[in-house]
Amino acid sequence: MTFIDKFPTEAKLVRWHFGVGFVALAIGGLFGLVQALYRTGHLRSLLPINAAQYYTVLTGHGVLLALVFTTFLICGFFVWAVTRSLDRPLSHPRLVWTGFISMVVGTTLAAITILNGFAPELPFGSANVLYTFYPPLQAHPAFYVGAALLIVGSWIVGADYFLTYRAWRADNPDKRIPLQTFMVLATFVMWYLSSAGVAVEVVAFLIPWSMGWISQVDPLLTRTLFWYFGHPVVYFWLLPAYLAWYTILPKLAGGKLFSDPLARVVFVLFVLLSTPVGFHHQYTDPGIAEGFKFIAMTNTFMLLLPSLLTAFTVVASLEHGARQRGGSGYIGWLRALPWGKPSFSAMALAGLVFAAGGFSGMINAGMNINYLIHNTIWVPGHFHLTVGTAFALTMMGVAYWLVPQITGKRLQHRTLAAIQPFVWVIGMTLMSNAMHRGGLAGLPRRTAKPLFRGEGAAPFDPVVGTISEMQLQIAIGGTLLFVSLALFLAVMVGTWLSRPGMGRLSVNGSIPSALSGPADSPRILDNLKVWTAIAVVLVIIAYGLPLYGMLADGVLAPGSPGFPV
Amino acid sequence: MTRLDDTALSRRGVLRAAAGTATAVAAGTAATGAAAAQAYDGWFSGDAKGGAVGNYDGTTVDRTGTDEVTIDVGVDANGGTYGFGPAAVRVDPGTTVSFEWVSNTHNILIDAQPDGADWGGHDPIENTGFTHTHTFDTEGVYTYYCNPHLTMGMKGAIVVGGDSGGGGGGGSDQPTVAADYGDWFTKSADGGATGNYTGDTTDKTGTDEVTVEVGADANGGTYGFGPAAVRVDPGTTVTFKWTSNTHNVLVQAQPDGADWGGHEPIENEGFTHTHTFETAGVYTYYCNPHLTMGMKGAIVVGAPPSGTTGGGGGGAAGSSVSPASTLWTAVFAGAVGVAMLVPVAVSYYRRTPAPDSSGAFDYEPGGDTDDQPAIPEADAFEPDTELGHDEYDPVGTLSIVAVYFLILVGMWAFTYFIEFLGNGPTIMG
Known part of the structure; x- marks a missing residue:
């Protein structure tokens, strides 16, 4: 039975989460286009912003896409995953609505402060603090309150995943946790553990500081708290994509998941290792001993393991599907996959692009080699492959498959949908390769006019090609990405507005069981209490002493007053 | 108008400019505040x-x-x-x-x-x-x-x-001075918004002696300068008259060449401080103990520019928007607004039952009921030859993973041995 008929309440929840997420995606994507053109100097004079407002656009792009779009999509997607895999409705749907409303209010507050950069007539003050909101850059308090409400809202939504699981466990005392629910719970254990850092940063320091209750904050401490959350958050984005790759993608390929236990091992490793790695974003920060940075580096490299396990398991599952469809050969089986099906091609291409992102992630993680590309445009080049494609494009694929099931409406504009993932990947390939190469040449990130000072491209030293060619690729790539996004939104809006009950859907919601099921794996894999406890110990090892060192000279010292932007 | 220099917006430039407005270091707001005033504001000087x-x-x-x-x-x-x-x-x-x-x-x-x-x-x-x-x-x-x-x-x-x-x-x-206080009276500046600044500048030109009350009723107590903003002619003597207790007058910004020192000691009701304002331009000042209440003031010395009234102020630092870009901003905002309304409008249209649309019904989620059938899904994929666990040997996966590793090793070697060892860290350069 279609999801909407079986679980109408939950389908409505998923729809609302996806709807808000898509609005954020539309606005944030438009900002991305403006940014790509302004920064590269193409059509700059036609753009409705000046150089100062570039940072408004940059903040909006980062916050709306990396925090708002992701969190809403994830919370909605997980409602579906828990309900479907436990085969029972949520235990407390009102709790989820509460969390949703908290997230909407928080998003609205933060969005108003960001848009203040264009229209100072709006309430509150402005918040051009960029996605990382590093002190001493100071935003209006409403921005921080909004961010806190967004995080807390996700916690409330997450609580019902656990409550629903508990109700299911009471009825099924001896069963293994269904894989999708296991993945959801593991992701949220990691999320609770890591987002506590940003919650402390915002609630204990930034809100009182922006209200004027305390005069200064310690920038190093607040940055450390941010990155305590700031790296695990990328796994908060990634793990839902993994959930889709492990459980939906094999089915779309016409096959079965290769190994259920391996998938569980991967998620357990993420619970353990996601959080004690944040210092690898702070390799150039003074005030943190090299040894602790080294611990973060080794933990980061250990995190390659679950991602490489994923690459193997997911590709093996796709191959299973291809061979069931008649594919053969060492490489030739790839042709047998249903590339014309947008839900499949979006997710599979997202996985392919993520493999390239894995490479630049390895460079980022290396303590010495990181210095080569730190704070250059290489870094945005990297995360546009990961969150910008591995997550975003996967969620678009999920939407092509899931939105018909949660609305009861046939997918519209299917030709547009079929070409959309390919346009995205072409655009991303142009943009991201140029960003990586520009970073190697020293092109800075977070800069409205990187070629300023009349010297043009002269100070930069590309290995291959020229800076102007890279700038052009970024501009064209960004434009193609925006076109692709517009195609996606056209399909979604068209589907959403079409009439329900117009006949058979083009998608099928059943998910076959794995080739190698959970019965083959040790039960301790399902014991999240054990893994949580070990994760906490690892966090204490990685963060205990450095945090103590930062606090020992006074919680707010050495401090800095705020610079409102 | 505090105009952020558009071309000086390097990353640090933004920080500096923002810091300049925020902490309101004298140089920042004062120099540009009187921009239209005199001597091209030092534009041709070595400074x-x-x-x-x-x-x-x-x-x-x-x-x-x-x-x-x-x-x-x-x-x-x-x-x-x-x-x-x-x-x-x-x-x-x-x-x-x-x-x-x-x-x-x-x-x-x-x-x-x-x-x-x-x-x-x-x-x-x-x-x-x-x-x-x-x-x-x-x-x-x-x-x-x-x-x-x-x-x-x-x-x-x-x-x-x-x-x-x-x-x-x-x-x-040129003796004309625009009454432009940047963001001095707004909530973005130190101390927050000034409640008794309404956007108007009291015009006292043509008078030789002007009185400003220190500690007038405003801002939730006796925390205002009365009037908050006043325009006088060059050469006017302004008398600051304390009308309540524990205030001082600190100069936030004044034009180049001006020599007003304010009055730093904290004084009580009855005290007066006088100063003759000779240099044209915009002077901003505040009471230090009550800055956070919004006790701020401004004096404009000079005639208003033709065609302007005494108003002004309020603009956010850095958002110097020319009419052309204001138009674009309006178009942009309008487009976003329309785009967000379209779904509502269209859904209203689509919800209206179409006449004789065969097979359509008013669908309510919840499955097969008396009024409606359930929504049918597509058939699940049935492979021609089912490939079981033991028959399946993922050699294709092995090939792909091997290729990926070769690419990884090659790119890593390039990045480390050629880029890193050959060029050194870019952030140091």
Whole structure:
């Protein structure tokens, strides 16, 4: 039975989460286009912003896409995953609505402060603090309150995943946790553990500081708290994509998941290792001993393991599907996959692009080699492959498959949908390769006019090609990405507005069981209490002493007053 | 108008400019606050960016009464072909100015222009023979420069309108001052918004002696200057009269050359502090104990610019928006608004039952009921040959993973051995 008929309440929840997420995606994507053109100097004079407002656009792009779009999509997607895999409705749907409303209010507050950069007539003050909101850059308090409400809202939504699981466990005392629910719970254990850092940063320091209750904050401490959350958050984005790759993608390929236990091992490793790695974003920060940075580096490299396990398991599952469809050969089986099906091609291409992102992630993680590309445009080049494609494009694929099931409406504009993932990947390939190469040449990130000072491209030293060619690729790539996004939104809006009950859907919601099921794996894999406890110990090892060192000279010292932007 | 220098927006430039407005260091707001006021605000002096301008001798060439004026770009000056000729010129409103390139590799970027002016300059670098024209309609002072040769002192200024009757007297004598306080009275500045500043500047020009109350009822107590903003003539003596207790007067910003020291000791009711304001420009000041209550004030010395009233202020730092971009912003905001409303409108349209649409029904989620059938899904995929666990050997996966590893190793070796060891860290350079 279609999801909407079986679980109408939950389908409505998923729809609302996806709807808000898509609005954020539309606005944030438009900002991305403006940014790509302004920064590269193409059509700059036609753009409705000046150089100062570039940072408004940059903040909006980062916050709306990396925090708002992701969190809403994830919370909605997980409602579906828990309900479907436990085969029972949520235990407390009102709790989820509460969390949703908290997230909407928080998003609205933060969005108003960001848009203040264009229209100072709006309430509150402005918040051009960029996605990382590093002190001493100071935003209006409403921005921080909004961010806190967004995080807390996700916690409330997450609580019902656990409550629903508990109700299911009471009825099924001896069963293994269904894989999708296991993945959801593991992701949220990691999320609770890591987002506590940003919650402390915002609630204990930034809100009182922006209200004027305390005069200064310690920038190093607040940055450390941010990155305590700031790296695990990328796994908060990634793990839902993994959930889709492990459980939906094999089915779309016409096959079965290769190994259920391996998938569980991967998620357990993420619970353990996601959080004690944040210092690898702070390799150039003074005030943190090299040894602790080294611990973060080794933990980061250990995190390659679950991602490489994923690459193997997911590709093996796709191959299973291809061979069931008649594919053969060492490489030739790839042709047998249903590339014309947008839900499949979006997710599979997202996985392919993520493999390239894995490479630049390895460079980022290396303590010495990181210095080569730190704070250059290489870094945005990297995360546009990961969150910008591995997550975003996967969620678009999920939407092509899931939105018909949660609305009861046939997918519209299917030709547009079929070409959309390919346009995205072409655009991303142009943009991201140029960003990586520009970073190697020293092109800075977070800069409205990187070629300023009349010297043009002269100070930069590309290995291959020229800076102007890279700038052009970024501009064209960004434009193609925006076109692709517009195609996606056209399909979604068209589907959403079409009439329900117009006949058979083009998608099928059943998910076959794995080739190698959970019965083959040790039960301790399902014991999240054990893994949580070990994760906490690892966090204490990685963060205990450095945090103590930062606090020992006074919680707010050495401090800095705020610079409102 | 605190105009963030558009071209100085390197990453650090933004931080600096933001910090300048926020902590309201005197240099930041004061110097630009009186921008339209006098002597091109030091634009041709060695203190401004780019340094002194060799071919500006203090005179402004008067070209009023002519409809078309030519300025040469790249005349011999400043140790090469690095001058605008003439460097400073006065024209009537509505005059079309032609900039003619007489040497190579110059452009025109705007340093400052009056609110509402829409001159875009000419960003691309051009060579001899190129001409850029613009018609200057908005009165005020425009300052501009050539970006490649800024450090040589290739800067210029145009005065549009004003008291042109006297001829080539030079822009330095203009006594008009706009009542522009930047964000001083807004919540973005230190101490937050000033409750008793309504956007109006009390005009006390024509009076020799003016009184400002210190500690007037405002801002939730006796925490106001009364009036908060006042305009006086140069040479006016202003008496600050304490009308409640524990206040002082600290100067936040004043024009270059002004010598007001404020009154730092904290005084009580009955105390007076007087100062004669000679230098034209905008002065901002506050009471330190009650700054956070919004106890801030401003004095404008000089006549209002023609066509403006005493209002102003309020603009956020850095958002210097020309009319053209205001239009774009409106279009942009409108487009976003329309885009967000479209789904609502269309869904209303689509919800209305279409006549005779076969097979359609008013669907309510919940499955197969008396009124409606359930929504059917597509059939699940059934493979021709089912491949079980033991028959499946993922050799294709192995091939792909092997290829991926080879790529990874190759790219890593390139990045480490060639880029990293060969070039060294870019962040240090």
